[in-house]
Amino acid sequence: MSLSEDSRYLKGGPVAQRIIAAVREDAAIAKAEGFPPKLISITVGDTAAVDVYVRNQRAKAQLAGIDFEERRFPAAITAGELEAAIHGLNADPRVTGIIIQRPVPVHIPIRTLQAAVHPLKDVEGMHPASIGNIVYNQLDLAPCTAAASVELLKETGLDLKGLEVVIVGHSEIVGKPIAFLLMSEGATVTVCHHMTRSVAAHARRADALFVAVGKPRLIKADMVKPGAAVIDIGINSEIGPDGSSRIVGDVDTESVREVASWITPVPGGVGPITVAILLRNTMVALSRQRALYEATYGTADRLAAE
Numbered sequence: 001m002s003l004s005e006d007s008r009y010l011k012g013g014p015v016a017q018r019i020i021a022a023v024r025e026d027a028a029i030a031k032a033e034g035f036p037p038k039l040i041s042i043t044v045g046d047t048a049a050v051d052v053y054v055r056n057q058r059a060k061a062q063l064a065g066i067d068f069e070e071r072r073f074p075a076a077i078t079a080g081e082l083e084a085a086i087h088g089l090n091a092d093p094r095v096t097g098i099i100i101q102r103p104v105p106v107h108i109p110i111r112t113l114q115a116a117v118h119p120l121k122d123v124e125g126m127h128p129a130s131i132g133n134i135v136y137n138q139l140d141l142a143p144c145t146a147a148a149s150v151e152l153l154k155e156t157g158l159d160l161k162g163l164e165v166v167i168v169g170h171s172e173i174v175g176k177p178i179a180f181l182l183m184s185e186g187a188t189v190t191v192c193h194h195m196t197r198s199v200a201a202h203a204r205r206a207d208a209l210f211v212a213v214g215k216p217r218l219i220k221a222d223m224v225k226p227g228a229a230v231i232d233i234g235i236n237s238e239i240g241p242d243g244s245s246r247i248v249g250d251v252d253t254e255s256v257r258e259v260a261s262w263i264t265p266v267p268g269g270v271g272p273i274t275v276a277i278l279l280r281n282t283m284v285a286l287s288r289q290r291a292l293y294e295a296t297y298g299t300a301d302r303l304a305a306e
């Protein structure tokens with residue numbers, strides 16, 4: 001059997017396509033009703049780490065019928081100037097969503113930027129208020145990668161209630177939000193990080209293992225419980241044996257696939273769903289903005305004015 005047909009591979013493509021098809025329908029209706037969705041991407045300085053992501057965002061936004069505009073700022077910009085630019089986008093009624101691509105140069109505090117995005121336009125779910133929502137079990141707009149990872153786990157059909165889940169990596173953009181999403185779904189969650197005494201001992205107990213660290217082949221077969229689902233979130237660029245650069249995850253897929261019942265490929269796993277969720281979040285943001293607009297001005301008034 002070829003690798004691509006192996007049912008152990010939890011592929012992101014079909015899930016992403018499903019999500020994008022639904023977004024496309026929503027976007028067409030919103031547009032016809034006078035609310036065209038528009039997503040703004042902000043990159044600052046060196047964009048090498050984010051180029052693939054932005055390229056896919058543009059391509060999939062186009063497919064879904066969402067306007068996509070890139071704003072690239074030079075590395076020398078100040079945090080204040082960036083905040084001013086974000087406030088401008090907040091005030092622009094044509095802008096539905098704003099995503100600040102990571103990383104940003106070290107002199108710019110990313111948290112300040114994330115807090116500058118109006119919560120109604122926060123399509124990445126990274127504003128403190130948005131992160132707070134997932135703590136309160138309001139899950140319809142969560143950080144994209146975290147939501148994408150959980151979406152892939154659900155593809156296994158495993159019952160999340162009482163499921164033993166281990167997450168390796170506790171960043172605020174991936175590991176921590178995954179933990180909150182899964183707690184809301186009834187899973188029992190353990191979160192490991194660089195101070196964890198034995199990541200292997202925890203990982204081996206997991207029915208579902210999420211890995212978001214940024215280290216190729218960190219997770220080997222002897223760290224995985226037989227029959228587990230392994231969700232590999234890592235995106236690492238590596239020079240292959242033939243000298244060309246390739247993308248690998250954090251899991252030693254070749255050996256782990258012999259032990260696990262499900263494993264996500266990299267590329268082709270979490271990545272494509274992350275992009276799809278960003279677009280879905282844009283539509284969630286749009287519907288919240290519309291609800292506010294209609295509560296403020298009234299649908300009838302608007303139609304009468306047209």
Ligand SMILES: NC(=O)C1=CN([C@@H]2O[C@H](COP(=O)(O)OP(=O)(O)OC[C@H]3O[C@@H](n4cnc5c(N)ncnc54)[C@H](OP(=O)(O)O)[C@@H]3O)[C@@H](O)[C@H]2O)C=CC1
Pocket residue numbers: 145168169170171172173174175192193194195199212213214215233234235236270271274
């Ligand atoms: N597919 C997708 O859509 C996305 C993929 N990614 C990828 O996911 C990976 C993680 O990204 P991100 O969360 O932003 O990265 P960060 O660097 O912010 O976080 C890495 C985490 O791994 C932990 N860690 C480091 N070394 C170890 C170790 N040896 N054992 C256990 N934990 C360790 C760190 O812990 P501590 O803080 O304690 O040091 C930290 O919590 C990267 O490869 C990134 O490219 C990221 C975003 C989206």
Ligand SMILES: Nc1nc(=O)c2c([nH]1)NC[C@@H]1CN(c3ccc(C(=O)N[C@@H](CCC(=O)O)C(=O)O)cc3)C=[N+]21
Pocket residue numbers: 049050052053056099100101102103124144145235247266267268269270271272274275
């Ligand atoms: N604010 C912010 N949020 C992020 O979520 C974020 C970020 N900044 N900075 C960079 C990382 C990385 N990241 C990727 C998401 C999808 C793919 C993706 O679509 N990958 C495909 C395609 C790979 C390819 O075309 O080669 C795949 O894995 O199959 C890649 C990388 C999001 N990140």
